[in-house]
Amino acid sequence: MYIKRHLETTIEKLSGCCKVLLVTGPRQVGKTTLLRRLAEGNRTYVTMDDINVRSLAMTEPGLFLQRYKPPLLIDEIQMAPKLLPYIKMYVDEHGNGDFWLTGSHAFDLMENVTESLAGRIGIVHLLGFSHAEVAGLGAGAFVPEEKFLLQRAQEAEILPMRDLFGQIWRGSMPALNNASEQDWNNYYSSYVQTFLQRDVRALTQVNDELQFYRFLCAAASYTGSMINYAALAKEAEITAPTAKQWLKVLAAAGLVYLLEPFMHPNLKYGVKAPKVYFTDTGLAAYLLRWSNAEILEAGAMSSSFLETWAV
Structure with missing residues (x-):
């Protein structure tokens, strides 16, 4: 459909x-x-x-x-x-x-x-399905104003927490709109393999696919959080400049979105690191081995995944 x-x-x-x-x-x-x-x-x-x-x-x-x-x-x-x-x-x-x-x-x-x-x-x-598209809500820009939010609250159906995290875990890929857990695992396994074999080689010089896969999993652990390139590089066993370059590769491929901080240009002591969000929460859940929606909801990263889904 x-x-x-x-x-x-x-x-x-x-x-x-x-x-x-x-x-x-x-x-x-x-x-x-x-x-x-x-x-x-x-x-x-x-x-x-x-x-x-x-x-x-x-x-x-x-x-x-x-x-x-x-x-x-x-x-x-x-x-x-x-x-x-x-x-x-x-x-x-x-x-x-x-x-x-x-x-x-x-x-x-x-x-x-x-x-x-x-x-x-x-x-x-274009990204994957938004919640509004799946729910059949009207098109239009999201405006963070009280009048708009009150109107949306009247139009939208309130999702139970279990259904909400079911949607977050499943992700936004059209092919998985009504997929089972087995389909979910097979789909993302093939998706990651295709990305590593085709897109990564086309976008950057990567000789070790396993090393890039470790970096991909480490980057997924930062979704909804401020990026720390030194810590990310240490987890992936690469250098900080390489981690920064590879994160740009993920952004170029559309897999992550980097939210830059808003600050006054004369501010000297503000934190200038961006926050990183995976554009598909299902892919991030697969990389971090959250095997089902119930475990994700009860896990330590539930708030980070909720923020990622909202963004």
Whole structure:
């Protein structure tokens, strides 16, 4: 069953006023499903996971655009950066909304996009399901004001603590919306393995996947907390500069969000370290081996996971 995403309205508006639309975000959050749903079969879909399509886009990008006529939906555009200048030349001569793109590697992708499509592209960052999307609540920005909160309290159903932590433990991935514990374990095991084997190698020079996995687990223990790079590095058995660089890799991949502190520029003694939040609480629970929602609720990190889920 398809669950309506709150970003649908934003995507439709940007497609109407921008020459190119790009949807970024972590793997498996529903980027392609969302755009194919909005396209309703009215645009050609191509994916760069197909080696034949990717080879054509990299070796003959001009021929690629002749074979696949816009309007186009191109999946995993970061795999074919040579296509971006040709998209720029095409959209400069035509109207808005001819190209919808998706991409997972924010770091490399945004570098190529800013060089080739600056001023022509609308960018949307998609994460997994929010509670409001799963509960079927209306779309709209969250405003931390008394009037808004009182209205939301009347609209929203109050979740029992057991159900709330069931949702936190399960996570926000669309594929796990109604999954069993066995499905949950298998899914995140495959997800982490794919991330280590594909995304990590594409984003940084990591020779030891096991060492990066230890770092990933150590980083999960800091979710909802202020980051201490020296302590994190010690737990992962790496240097502090490496820990800082690898955390940026997780942020670029969309797995973590770094909340920077707000302070006056002349403040000398304020703490300047950011807080770190995993964008999917289910992934953090898997990495820290919280085997079910009841154990997570009763565990020492329950408040950190609740804060992470809210953020």
